[in-house]
Each structure stands twice: as C-alpha cells, then as structure tokens.
Amino acid sequence: MTSNPLAVHEFDPFADASTGNESSSQTGVIHIRIQQRNGRKTLTTVQGIADDYDKKKIVRICKKEFACNGTVVDHPEYGEVLQLQGDQRNNISEFLLKVGIAKKDHIKLHGF
Template sequence: MTSFDIATQLTGSGDPFNDQQEDVGRGGQDNLVHIRIQQRNGRKTLTTVQGINPIYDFKENFVKALQKKFACNGTVVEHPEYGEIVQLQGDQRNHIKEFLKKVGIAKESNIKVHGF
C-alpha cells in the first residue's frame, strides 16, 4: 500500500496534498503535532499524539492503521482542552514521526517530539 493510498483512507478524500493539509494543528497558536511519551507502571510506556488536524477519521482509520503498522494497541481519548488525543502502547515516538511525514499528514517542521 502506498502512502497516497493510506492518506486517501485516512482523509476520505482523493487528494492528500490539498490546501487543508497546510493547517496541521487543532487551531492552537503553534499548529504543531506533539508526540509525547508517558511512563505507566514499571517499564510500560504510553505514546500520545496531539494536534493532528480533525479532518482525519481518528477512530476508524487512523488508529487502526497505526495499530496494524506498529503492532500495538491504541485508542482515542477526548480531552476538553486539547481535543482528540491518540494513545498507543509502547514507545512509538520515532515510528509515528516517520509515519506522519511519509503519509503527508505533517511536515518535519510541524512535528515536536517530547520525552526522555
């Protein structure tokens, strides 16, 4: 499956490089996609992705594509201030960053990776 096919599935439109993609964030000041890691218990970690444009269908296509590609479980959590946040099991920061760039959801300059 090519990156164009994945982008078409995620957006539901035929053109992944349209003008809507320039506005990556959820309307915040910086329009950045924030990828963070959180420590759970012991050696378990959780990766969160915040700031992806809401035109993407998070629950149906985006999370399923990430789960299948990275062989991990994931969910979407609704936050009152930050909107929809994608949570994935494990340390998937670099994988998600490369996936977002490859598919064309975010540019290198719009992705901010946090964590230890």
C-alpha cells in the first residue's frame, strides 16, 4: 500500500511540470532577432513560439506574405526556431499580433 502513494507522489510532479509548460506557453516571451550575413544580407530568427502552433505552417504563410524564403531549424538550446531571409522583424511582429499567436507585451525585438 505504501508503494501506491509513492507512485501518486511521483505522478504529481509530472502534472505540475505539464501545467508549468502550459503557463510558459501563454506567458512566454517571443524573441525576434536579426543576424548579419554576407555583406548587406540579413537573417531574421523567431524563437519562443509555443509548441501548440505548427511552425512550418507559420513559415509557409510568412513566406507568401513577406515575399521571402524561410525555414524551421531545430536548435539544441532554443528548440525550434523560425528563420526568414531579410529584415522581417516588423513584419513578423505585426503578423504574430494580427493572428493572435502573441500579445504585444510578449514580443521582444532585438537588433540594430
């Protein structure tokens, strides 16, 4: 009988961890950065979008709307990161607000 309550106690931290993930996805900050490439070429990266959203669909829509190329890269530290060609910081922030993926308080623009 004592082993069953231990199993229940072991289950509780996992339940807390899953609720922690949900709250972090709602209150998580989305970082939009720009990286300098060769010459005048730049790369815009978007990190922190919740796992609830399909990042490949977001990139596909952004590629059409912003007339640029893009991809989803799996970063070992930051998880899945969106990469878009060019300086798309303002475009992607307006898009995330318009679609409702993030609130204005949760978006941080970095760079120049």
